[in-house]
Structure formats: structure tokens, C-alpha cells
Amino acid sequence: MLRASRRLLRPGGRTAFFTIHPAPGLSSRRRRRAHRDGPVAVASHLSQRDLLERGGFVDIAETDRTVEFATVARAWIEQRDRHQDQLVEALGEAEFEQRQREARVQLRAIDDGLLRRSLLVAVCPND
Amino acid sequence: MVTREEHETRQRFRDRYGEDRPDALVQIERAVIGADWGADGYTTRRQADQLADALRLAPSVWLLDIGSGRGWPGLYLAASTGCRVVLSDVPLEGLRAAVARAATDRFAGGAVAAVAASARALPYRAGTFDAVVHADVLC
Ligand SMILES: C[S@@+](CC[C@H](N)C(=O)[O-])C[C@H]1O[C@@H](n2cnc3c(N)ncnc32)[C@H](O)[C@@H]1O
Numbered sequence: 001m002l003r004a005s006r007r008l009l010r011p012g013g014r015t016a017f018f019t020i021h022p023a024p025g026l027s028s029r030r031r032r033r034a035h036r037d038g039p040v041a042v043a044s045h046l047s048q049r050d051l052l053e054r055g056g057f058v059d060i061a062e063t064d065r066t067v068e069f070a071t072v073a074r075a076w077i078e079q080r081d082r083h084q085d086q087l088v089e090a091l092g093e094a095e096f097e098q099r100q101r102e103a104r105v106q107l108r109a110i111d112d113g114l115l116r117r118s119l120l121v122a123v124c125p126n127d
Numbered sequence: 128m129v130t131r132e133e134h135e136t137r138q139r140f141r142d143r144y145g146e147d148r149p150d151a152l153v154q155i156e157r158a159v160i161g162a163d164w165g166a167d168g169y170t171t172r173r174q175a176d177q178l179a180d181a182l183r184l185a186p187s188v189w190l191l192d193i194g195s196g197r198g199w200p201g202l203y204l205a206a207s208t209g210c211r212v213v214l215s216d217v218p219l220e221g222l223r224a225a226v227a228r229a230a231t232d233r234f235a236g237g238a239v240a241a242v243a244a245s246a247r248a249l250p251y252r253a254g255t256f257d258a259v260v261h262a263d264v265l266c
């Protein structure tokens with residue numbers, strides 16, 4: 001995806017994105033759990049910043065947004081529970097249960113420090 | 128060529144985006160995200176506004192949204208900043224919902240185009256865009 005952004009941006013063009021990734025420095029066992037329990041974007045061991053740097057981007061800024069990630073993940077679960085009857089009617093019991101189960105597993109992985117969500121901003125160089 | 132991963136992505140999200148969205152889902156999204164553009168991730172409206180600032184979006188800017196789902200955040204960004212946007216994703220269903228919304232009176236944004244393509248195979252020449260955004264896209 002970064003390769004696509006790099007190609008399609010004009011010199012001086014900007015990219016900004018939110019991405020979910022394993023926390024840095026996890027043991028290989030915890031890293032595997034991060035991949036299993038979360039929608040983790042890249043399999044690479046490199047950080048998003050390193051990937052952007054290797055891709056030739058400049059002025060890279062990375063901000064950890066995991067606190068909001070946990071808040072929003074929790075809010076999705078709570079709100080779906082609150083509207084359970086309507087959702088079960090619309091989606092079916094099995095689909096509702098599966099979405100909630102996956103969301104809870106993921107929230108646990110966030111709370112356990114396995115998953116993070118970051119905002120990255122970078123610029124395509126001018127030359 | 129379509130990879131197995133892209134095929135799975137298409138299957139998975141086709142079902143999700145094809146839903147005629149029940150009212151409850153719209154209410155839930157308003158409560159969680161603070162907007163109702165059919166978000167399928169964790170980007171709140173405030174965070175989308177931060178993306179607009181970081182990308183310096185303005186009416187003359189061409190923005191590409193990769194993996195835009197039903198148009199979040201790209202379509203919203205076009206509505207809120209007046210920029211021009213190309214929405215792109217693998218499944219058609221989300222793009223259809225986005226284009227339908229862009230055609231309504233409720234939408235007061237800049238020009239909108241949609242393209243069904245994987246990030247790897249976007250049919251544009253190098254250097255086409257001023258800004259590229261994506262949110263929680265897994266590729
Ligand atoms: C979690 S959803 C996020 C959708 C939207 N950006 C949002 O925030 O609501 C991830 C999206 O990435 C798309 N996606 C996955 N692989 C892709 C690829 N190779 N190229 C383009 N989009 C892709 C999926 O089809 C899906 O719509």
C-alpha cells in the first residue's frame with residue numbers, strides 16, 4: 001500500500017493514515033497472538049515509520065492513538081449490545097454473536113498491550 | 128491477477144457492505160464515530176478532521192482514499208473540505224453505497240469518482256494525486 005501511495009503521489013504530495021499494528025518489542029509468542037486476535041495490517045517486522053522511510057517518504061510523523069482505539073473499540077461493543085434486539089433481527093443471531101466475539105477478543109488484545117493504532121503522516125520528496 | 132487474499136477480502140466485505148443498513152447500525156455509528164458515512168473501523172469524526180488538516184485538504188486538492196469501504200473517510204473529507212476525491216476499494220458494494228450517497232442532496236462536496244481496484248493495481252499514472260489517505264486498511 002505504501003508503494004502505491006509513493007507512486008501515485010506527486011512530489012510534495014502528502015499521505016496520512018491510521019493503521020493497526022502489533023506493539024513494538026513483543027516476544028514472538030505475544031506477537032503471534034497480536035496477529036491472531038487483531039486485524040493487523042502488515043506482517044513485516046519493520047515499524048510503519050521504517051517502512052515509510054524505506055519507501056522514500058520524508059517528514060514522517062507518527063503518533064500513538066491506542067487510547068482512542070480502545071475507547072472506540074469498547075464503544076462499538078457497548079452500542080451493539082444496547083441495540084442487540086434490532087441487530088439480531090437484522091443480521092441474525094449467529095452473525096451478531098460472531099461480530100461481538102471477535103470485537104471482544106480484539107479489545108482484550110488492545111488492553112493487554114498487544115495491539116496499537118497509530119496515525120502516520122508523511123510527504124513525498126520533491127526531487 | 129486476483130490474489131487469494133484479495134478474493135477473501137472481496138468475499139468478506141461484500142457481505143458486509145451489501146447489507147441494507149438497518150437503522151440501528153446508523154444510530155450505533157453516530158454514537159461511536161460521531162457521523163454516519165458507513166464507517167467500518169475506528170476513525171472517529173474528530174480523527175477524520177485531523178486527517179484533513181494533516182493532508183492540507185482544500186477545494187483544489189485531488190485526494191485518493193484507498194480501501195474506502197462505503198466512503199469513510201474519503202467521501203466525508205470531500206464533503207467537509209470541498210476537495211476532489213477518488214474512492215477505491217476491492218468490493219463493489221461499498222463503492223456503490225458511496226456513489227449513491229454522493230448523488231444525494233445531502234452531499235455538498237467536491238467531485239467524486241470511484242474505482243474498484245486493489246491498492247496494487249490502481250489505474251492511475253504516477254504522480255496523479257496531491258494526497259493519499261487510508262484508514263484501517265489491511266494490506
Ligand atoms: C476495516 S475496512 C475500513 C474501511 C474504511 N476505510 C473505514 O474506515 O470505514 C478495510 C477496507 O480495506 C479494504 N481492502 C483490503 N485489502 C485491500 C486492497 N488490497 N486494496 C484496496 N482495499 C483493500 C477492504 O475491502 C475494506 O473495505
